[in-house]
Amino acid sequence: MAEAPTAEKTRKPIVPFLRIPDDPAEKPYLLGSRCKDCGATYLGKRMACSKCFSTQPMDEIKLSDRGELHVFSIVHQSAPGVPTPYVAAIVDLPEGVSVRCNIEGVEPDPKNLKFGMPVELVTNKIRTDREGNDVIAFSFKPA
Amino acid sequence: MRDVAIIGVGMIKFGRYPEKTVPELAAQAALLALKDAGADMKDIELLTSGNLYQSNAMVGQRILQIIGQTGIPVVNVSNACATGSTAFREAYMAVASGAYDVAMAIGSEQMGKMGLLGGGGTGGDPAYSTEGVLGSGLMPAVFGMAGVEHMRKYGTTMEQFAKVSVKNHKHSMHNPYSQYQVEVGLEDVLNARVVAWPNTLYMCCPTGDGAAAAIVCSMEKAKQFTSKPIKVSASVLTSDPWTQRDLTMPDINTLTRNAAKEAYEKSGVGPEDLDLIELHDCFATAELLHYENLGICGEGEAGRMIDEGQTYIGGKIPVNASGGLLSKGHPLGATGVANICEVVWHLRGEAGGRQVEDAKVGLAHVIGLGSACTIHVLEKV
Numbered sequence: 001m002a003e004a005p006t007a008e009k010t011r012k013p014i015v016p017f018l019r020i021p022d023d024p025a026e027k028p029y030l031l032g033s034r035c036k037d038c039g040a041t042y043l044g045k046r047m048a049c050s051k052c053f054s055t056q057p058m059d060e061i062k063l064s065d066r067g068e069l070h071v072f073s074i075v076h077q078s079a080p081g082v083p084t085p086y087v088a089a090i091v092d093l094p095e096g097v098s099v100r101c102n103i104e105g106v107e108p109d110p111k112n113l114k115f116g117m118p119v120e121l122v123t124n125k126i127r128t129d130r131e132g133n134d135v136i137a138f139s140f141k142p143a
Numbered sequence: 144m145r146d147v148a149i150i151g152v153g154m155i156k157f158g159r160y161p162e163k164t165v166p167e168l169a170a171q172a173a174l175l176a177l178k179d180a181g182a183d184m185k186d187i188e189l190l191t192s193g194n195l196y197q198s199n200a201m202v203g204q205r206i207l208q209i210i211g212q213t214g215i216p217v218v219n220v221s222n223a224c225a226t227g228s229t230a231f232r233e234a235y236m237a238v239a240s241g242a243y244d245v246a247m248a249i250g251s252e253q254m255g256k257m258g259l260l261g262g263g264g265t266g267g268d269p270a271y272s273t274e275g276v277l278g279s280g281l282m283p284a285v286f287g288m289a290g291v292e293h294m295r296k297y298g299t300t301m302e303q304f305a306k307v308s309v310k311n312h313k314h315s316m317h318n319p320y321s322q323y324q325v326e327v328g329l330e331d332v333l334n335a336r337v338v339a340w341p342n343t344l345y346m347c348c349p350t351g352d353g354a355a356a357a358i359v360c361s362m363e364k365a366k367q368f369t370s371k372p373i374k375v376s377a378s379v380l381t382s383d384p385w386t387q388r389d390l391t392m393p394d395i396n397t398l399t400r401n402a403a404k405e406a407y408e409k410s411g412v413g414p415e416d417l418d419l420i421e422l423h424d425c426f427a428t429a430e431l432l433h434y435e436n437l438g439i440c441g442e443g444e445a446g447r448m449i450d451e452g453q454t455y456i457g458g459k460i461p462v463n464a465s466g467g468l469l470s471k472g473h474p475l476g477a478t479g480v481a482n483i484c485e486v487v488w489h490l491r492g493e494a495g496g497r498q499v500e501d502a503k504v505g506l507a508h509v510i511g512l513g514s515a516c517t518i519h520v521l522e523k524v
Contacts, residue, residue, distance in 0.1 A: 014271055042390065051385040071295060071392070073287030074340035075279055082275030088284045088339070090392040098391040100278035110340060115295045129270040137276045 012129060014137040017044030019062075020123075028123045028136065029065060032097055033058035041097040063099075065121035066143055067091040070098060074108045091119055091140050105141035118143040144239040146362035148372035149521065151180025152484040154355035157322040157472040160253070163352075165197055166205035169251035172354035172477075173210055176247065180358045180368050184211030187358070189237050189246040193220045193230030194476040196252060206249060221476075223511025224425065225380075226250060228479025231357055232517060235378045238359050245364070250481065251354035252474035282425065283339035283347060285512065289395055290341055290428025297443035299431065301341040305332040306449045307427040308345045308469055314456060315466025317496030320481075322351050322472035346427035346469070353474035355481035362524075371491045376410035376504075376520040383514040393512055395429065399436040402516040406506070407438075410520040414438040417460060418502040419489050421482035423509045424467040434462070437508065437518075456499060464489065464497045482507040483519060490523040 011020050013028070020028045034041045036059060038052040043063075048055045072089040087103040104122065106112045119140035126137040153175025160168060169192070177183055184207075192203030203217035222229040227250025234246035274280060293299045309329050315321040327345050335343040365372035381402040386394045407413055414437060422437065424430040431445035439460050440448045448454060454462035465471055465485040468478060486505035488494040494502075507519045 014273060014276060040385070050390075070388070071288045071291040073279070073284045073291060074337065075275070075284050075287070076337045076339065077283065078275045078279070078281075079272070084275075085337075086275065088275075088279040088288070090278070090288060090388065092388075096387070098388045100280065100391050102276065102278055126276055127270040129268050135270045137273075139277075 010133045011136050012133045014126065014135050015044070018123070018136065018138055020136055027065065028138070030063040030093075030099065030121065030138070032061045032063045032095055034061055034095070041095050043097060043099060061095060063097065064094050067093040067099070067119055067140065069103065069113060069115060069117045069119055071115070072103060072113050074110065087113065089140070102139040103141065104139045145241060147235050147238045147359050147375045148362045148365035148524070149357055149375065149483070149487055150360045150365050150368040150372055151176040151182060151358040152356065152487045153179050154320055154477070154481050154484050155353060156320045157351050157353035157474055157477070160352045161255070165194060165202055165251050165253045166209055168253065168352060168354040169202065169206045169249045169356070170209040172251070172356040173206060173247065173249050176356035176358050182245070182358060182368055184213055186245050187213070187247045188215055188243040189234065190215060190217045191220055191230040191233040191246065191248045192217065193226035193248065193250040193479065194252060195221050195223070195226050196254065196475070202251060203249070222515040223513050224423065224473070224475055225479055225509045225511035225515040225517045226476040227355065227481070228483070228507065228509045228517035228519065229380060229515065231480055231483055231519070232378045232380055234357075234359050235375050238361055245358065245360045247356060247358045248480055249354065249356040250477040250479055252476040253352040254350040254474060279339070282512065283342060285393055286426035286428050287339035287342050288392060289432060290426070293428070293432055293445070294341070297446065299446040302329065302333065303446040303449055304341055304427045304431060305329055305343070305346060307424060307430040308332045310449070310455055311424060311463050311467035311469040312345070314464050314497060315470030318466045318471065321466045321470045322349055323470045324466075342426050342428055348425050348468035348473040351472035351474050353472060353477040353481065355477045355484050357480050357483050357487070372524055373487050373490050374522045374524045376412060376522050377406040377518065379406045379409065379518045381405070381516045393514060395510055395514070396432060396436050398514055398516045399433060399508070399510060402518045403437050406518040406520050410522075412504055412520055412522070416504055417506050419461045419464055419486065419499045419505045421463060421465060421485050421505070421507045424463055424469050425473055427469065430462065430467070433508065437506070456497060461499045464494070464499055479509045479517060482509065483521070486521050490521060
């Protein structure tokens with residue numbers, strides 16, 4: 001039985017740890033896992049804790065949508081289809097986990113990037129996949 | 144574990160050889176090492192072959208099919224950029240354990256144009272590729288960010304990183320095995336196009352083809368082959384231990400420090416005793432970080448070390464007298480054996496115009512992202 005896909009059903013996250021709520025009024029968020037035994041925090045789901053080796057099911061946590069810029073690089077040469085130059089970065093989230101992302105909303109020049117600057121999560125559609133779904137990615141921009 | 148010596152080494156000039164096959168490149172290096180050792184294939188009891196891009200294609204066996212099908216055990220090894228040095232370590236361990244008396248390690252690579260950007264696809268719908276969308280996991284950005292972290296912690300400047308390229312290119316002028324033998328000035332390096340800030344074109348190692356080989360032997364048997372055996376005083380391999388950001392931002396420092404500590408303990412040699420170091424300068428930023436990781440200077444002092452020229456040939460501790468990966472090139476599987484060849488030549492007094500005076504103890508370091516770190520301490524006996 002065929003069903004016309006609703007807007008929510010055709011939005012797919014680029015990575016599994018980016019959660020897109022079914023309710024479009026709710027913002028997408030990053031999913032984390034926290035080890036019950038040692039507190040180490042990871043992006044997405046984990047089979048085990050690579051810090052303390054615990055195989056206890058982890059606590060799933062909704063990660064903050066704000067973080068701090070730890071480090072960056074300005075990338076001028078990339079795989080085909082990637083517009084350059086762009087800012088590749090590592091953002092530290094308050095839950096004790098870091099995420100790899102682009103920094104948007106700023107000219108890609110080291111002068112514009114301050115270590116520790118507050119940044120916030122944004123999401124956008126970047127591509128359409130083979131089945132016609134919108135692929136949603138995330139980035140961070142100066143807060 | 145008994146003492147092991149290197150009795151023969153050989154490498155080909157790194158460059159581009161599209162008309163040759165990988166086993167042919169490797170065989171050339173192997174024949175040079177055998178000649179250097181005064182040995183032939185009947186002496187070799189085990190072969191370890193390090194090669195990445197053809198890791199599923201039995202490169203080791205195909206080398207023997209060119210130079211000698213003796214039916215010996217062959218292990219094909221891969222460990223990212225530490226492939227060659229891991230192959231060397233496996234040969235070393237086989238002899239140190241007493242199971243074999245003589246073993247050969249050969250590292251080889253033919254990279255075409257793919258280089259460090261290529262290899263490993265999304266394995267599915269390319270719409271889900273994260274490269275350039277969720278930051279970058281490729282080597283130029285990874286090492287760019289590692290350098291930026293050093294800038295953040297210590298105020299290291301782009302100029303200081305660029306000086307690494309100036310030094311290594313100067314050193315390469317005396318290394319006939321180097322892919323590039325071109326001097327570059329600081330302004331040339333700074334004005335070259337940026338690949339991933341702060342690394343410009345001359346601060347990134349070139350891709351290319353190459354091969355290197357080393358033959359190890361029990362120390363007692365070594366005298367049958369050579370009057371200049373070089374002792375392997377430490378052979379260490381580490382992987383990346385859990386650190387806070389490692390899964391997102393590869394930590395090139397902790398596993399190197401762990402390997403260095405173990406190598407210094409095992410060899411009884413300290414960083415102050417080293418006469419030369421061949422370290423993994425895949426990008427100029429990496430070299431300065433490794434000065435501190437290997438303990439040749441204090442935390443945050445690497446910038447000052449390069450400013451003061453302490454790591455030039457003739458300086459306090461020559462680093463990358465060969466010209467490093469920045470000049471020599473980085474045929475992935477070959478590098479880890481090539482820097483062992485280089486240290487051996489200096490310890491034997493055979494390094495020609497780039498010879499480090501009176502070299503007695505050297506260190507060879509490689510790091511492969513993902514991650515693996517090898518450190519070898521070699522000594523003149």
